[in-house]
Amino acid sequence: MVTTYTKYEQINALTEFAFIAGTDYTLTFTVYDDDGVTTQDIGGATIAWTLSPYGSSYNSLEIAGSITDTSEFEVVIPASSTETFSGKYIQQITIDSFYGQRFRPAQGVVLIVPRTPLN
Numbered sequence: 001m002v003t004t005y006t007k008y009e010q011i012n013a014l015t016e017f018a019f020i021a022g023t024d025y026t027l028t029f030t031v032y033d034d035d036g037v038t039t040q041d042i043g044g045a046t047i048a049w050t051l052s053p054y055g056s057s058y059n060s061l062e063i064a065g066s067i068t069d070t071s072e073f074e075v076v077i078p079a080s081s082t083e084t085f086s087g088k089y090i091q092q093i094t095i096d097s098f099y100g101q102r103f104r105p106a107q108g109v110v111l112i113v114p115r116t117p118l119n
Contacts, residue, residue, distance in 0.1 A: 014091060014108025021115045022083040027075045029065070029093065031105065039071035044098030049075040051110065054088040065093075086114035 019025050027049070031040045047065030052058060061081055065073040092107040 013106040014093075016109040016111070018111035018113060019082075020113050021085045022079045023115075024079045025077040025082075027077070028068070029073055029075070031071050031073070031095070041070050042067055042073065042095060042097075043070060046096040047073045047075075048094040048096075050092050050094065051089050052092070054090055054109070060085065060089070082112060083115070085112045087112060 031042050032038060033040050045067065047067065049063050049065055050059045051061040053060060061077075063075050063077060063081075065075045067073045089110045089112060090107055091110050092104055095103045095105065097103070
């Protein structure tokens with residue numbers, strides 16, 4: 001009998017983080033091969049970063065990533081895009097390679113704390 005299971009620590013490989021809604025935030029990512037050690041060349045790829053409310057199947061936010069090095073990219077989240085957000089979200093990365101292959105290598109939890117109003 002063959003038992004199959006999913007290792008959720010591999011799926012949720014991105015570190016959980018939090019920020020206050022309406023704050024500029026920059027994320028930097030390094031992409032590795034399956035061995036987790038060797039960096040992967042992402043030259044010519046297209047990167048998308050998505051943010052969805054936890055447990056939902058729709059995106060609240062999608063931002064194109066900018067390749068900054070052979071195996072690195074960054075995503076800049078403008079303050080205006082999260083002003084009304086609050087709660088627990090899932091971030092996912094999608095990489096479309098130069099050869100047309102699509103990868104979703106990782107996801108992680110993001111906590112967005114509502115901003116307090118100014119008097």
